[in-house]
Amino acid sequence: MWKVEQSEDCFSLQMPATRSSIDRADDRFTAFLQERRFPTDSFALRLLLRESLLNAVDHGGRQDPCACVSFTCTADRGGMTLQVRDPGPGFNWREQGTDIDHLQEGGRGLALMRLYSDNLQFNDAGNQVTMYISYKFPPESDRYTLGSSKTERIEHDDAHPGQPNPDAVPGR
Amino acid sequence: MTTHTQDNQTLTLYPEGKITAANADAFRQELLEHVQAGRIHLTIDLSRVDIIDSKGLAVFIVCYKTVSEKGGSLAVIADNNDFRNLFHVMRLDKHFSVRSSRESEKTP
Numbered sequence: 001m002w003k004v005e006q007s008e009d010c011f012s013l014q015m016p017a018t019r020s021s022i023d024r025a026d027d028r029f030t031a032f033l034q035e036r037r038f039p040t041d042s043f044a045l046r047l048l049l050r051e052s053l054l055n056a057v058d059h060g061g062r063q064d065p066c067a068c069v070s071f072t073c074t075a076d077r078g079g080m081t082l083q084v085r086d087p088g089p090g091f092n093w094r095e096q097g098t099d100i101d102h103l104q105e106g107g108r109g110l111a112l113m114r115l116y117s118d119n120l121q122f123n124d125a126g127n128q129v130t131m132y133i134s135y136k137f138p139p140e141s142d143r144y145t146l147g148s149s150k151t152e153r154i155e156h157d158d159a160h161p162g163q164p165n166p167d168a169v170p171g172r
Numbered sequence: 173m174t175t176h177t178q179d180n181q182t183l184t185l186y187p188e189g190k191i192t193a194a195n196a197d198a199f200r201q202e203l204l205e206h207v208q209a210g211r212i213h214l215t216i217d218l219s220r221v222d223i224i225d226s227k228g229l230a231v232f233i234v235c236y237k238t239v240s241e242k243g244g245s246l247a248v249i250a251d252n253n254d255f256r257n258l259f260h261v262m263r264l265d266k267h268f269s270v271r272s273s274r275e276s277e278k279t280p
Contacts, residue, residue, distance in 0.1 A: 019193045026223065043223075043254040050225045054193050102263040103233055109226040115261050 001068055004028050004155035012072040017061020022053045038075060040135040044116040048131050051109040052084040060086025060127055079134035090126030183211040188220040191228030200231045212244025218255050229262060236268050249273050
């Protein structure tokens with residue numbers, strides 16, 4: 001189920017809905033960020049990746065290794081768009097408050113995603129989240145050219161048995 | 173995890189790598205075992221840590237609550253600005269000390 005693809009301005013992966021997969025996804029994404037040297041806060045991007053994947057794995061995928069979670073990061077000259085989709089039915093994000101009890105154990109993942117992104121939106125169902133972080137390249141920079149290269153498949157691992165089966169995953 | 177014991181009640185811990193959803197339960201268990209053994213004044217030095225997520229932060233909260241109930245204390249040493257900012261935006265530095273190693277040396 002593991003699949004990682006990247007080009008000059010895009011990184012995408014599909015992974016099983018397990019917590020250990022989040023570490024592996026972070027490692028691949030961190031390598032992509034280091035190679036591309038985007039002028040942005042890599043800690044914030046890694047945190048957004050981790051928190052959005054964690055929600056997708058725990059709530060949408062129910063930590064089912066046969067469920068598939070997808071992540072896409074697309075960069076342009078103005079910033080990066082991160083998107084995570086899970087196979088669950090979603091949740092009612094409209095009823096999620098912004099206040100949290102700071103000594104409560106759980107419930108701070110979404111708060112972190114809001115704090116570390118410039119914009120955060122869910123789709124209607126609530127099983128896809130899109131976050132945006134803006135940045136600026138130095139004016140003299142000519143390193144970055146939009147849409148400059150073909151997509152490169154860097155990892156394709158079908159070692160995990162089974163295919164994603166959204167119907168088998170209980171709701172959030 | 174490397175530890176350094178100052179006395180029977182005081183311990184500095186040096187976790188390594190990631191403190192995230194994948195290993196948060198094990199990290200929590202190790203901390204609570206120290207507290208149960210009477211080491212209620214804990215300092216956690218993050219100099220060897222690469223990343224912390226919300227599940228990792230939750231372990232610090234549990235640890236803080238547990239040592240506080242026993243009359244102990246929790247302090248975090250983080251030279252990494254990202255880590256200090258993470259504890260700050262979550263307002264955890266209002267409950268326990270989160271300092272750089274230089275600040276810790278000045279005000280033990």
